[in-house]
Amino acid sequence: MSRHGLGRGVLRPDRAAGFLDVRQHAPAPGLAALVDYYWNPRWDLRGRDPYEQKVLAHPNVHLVFEPPEPLVYGVQREVFVRRLEGAGQVLGVKFRPGAFRPFAHGPVAALADRAVPAADVFGPAVAEAGRRILALDDLPEMAAHADRFLLALLPGLPPDPQVAEVAELVETITARPQLFRVDELARELGMPVRRLQRLFAEYVGASPKWVLRRARLHEAAARADEGAGVDWAVLAADLGYADQAHLTRDFTAAVGSPPGRYAGR
Template sequence: MSRHGLGRGVLRPGAAAGFLQVRQHPPAPGLAALVDFYWNPRWDLRGRDPYEQKVLAHPNVHLVFEPEGALVYGVQRGVFVRRLEGAGQVLGVKFRPGAFRPFAGGPVADLADRAVPAAGILGTDADEVGRRVLDLDDLPAMAAHADGFLLGLLPALPPDPQVAEVAALVEAITARPQLFRVDELARELDMPVRRLQRLFAEYVGASPKWVLRRARLHEAAARADEGAGIDWAALAADLGYADQAHLTRDFTAAVGAPPSRYAGR
């Protein structure tokens, strides 16, 4: 979590901290290999203008119980924008990287940049579970409903040892934002580049190159949110960029503003 409690990847968290709270809860032990955690954003903008929260998403699929229905969000490769207004909440399920593949029944890349009704993938009970969840305020009770729903789906899922392998690969990448090249990663893993690319398309929903780049941008955005006075040339070198200009191009393309302007607000 960031110092604002909103999580890494949430852009300009200080601007939202006054009206947005994000709680987290672990899944049941039987789901720990598949689900990272449940997340529960709650906002209160009554008497204020609507707010667009921007997020640099992670390489994870999410199931989100929303008032309009339960949705499955594939990996969002651009900046994800959520419009908040009034007061409300959702409950999200953050699947571990690669762990939604058994539920999807096909390549997770097919879900990239999409939000699809969960009923078509997880069954029609998903919307009813969502209604019960969002009627509650107690997070452990909300999580218990989600636990029961997901645990009920597990007996129909065939065992897939590659889920754990892919989760470990992504976690290794995200823990090392200095890693820059896919061929370098493949050499470290003693794995052909083509196999690595196929695994990521099938299980993650984004390419290894995208995951490598997103890990670096998460680190750069987190540093920028700490405020001004950052040595961007040194940070670029720390993150494996050839020079500051390369970092600036990547950051601007993803966030919509150069890092120095983003940090300076």
């Protein structure tokens, strides 16, 4: 979590902290292999202008219980923008990387940059689950309803040992943002590059190169949001970039402004 409590990847968290609160809750033990956590953003902008919150998404698929209907969000490879207005809340299910594959009807890459009706994946019961969840205010109760809905689906899922393997691969990358090259990662894992690419397309929904780059950009944005001066040349070297210019190009392409300007607000 950032110092604002909004989580890594939320851009400009200092601007949102006054009206946006994001709470988290662990899933039931029986879901821990598939679900990272539930997330529950609550906002109150009554009497204020709408606000567009930008997020550098993680390599995860989400089921989001929201009005007017629950949606499944694939990996969002560009900056994700959510318009907030009035007062409200949603409950999101953050699946572990690769863990949505047993629920999907094909490769998870087909969901990339898309939001599809959750009923298309989970059937009509997901809408009723969403209505019950959003009628509640207590996060543990909301999480308990989500637990029951997802646990009821588990008996119909075929066992897939690659789910755990892929989750570990992504965790290796995100814990080490200094990793830079796919061939270097594949060599370290003792895995052919093509197999690594196929696994990520099938299970993650984004390429290994994208996941490597996003881990570095999360680190760069987190440093900028800390509010202290950042030596971008040193950070570029720490993250495996050839030079500061390369970091600046990546950051600007993803966030929309150069890192120095972003850090300067």
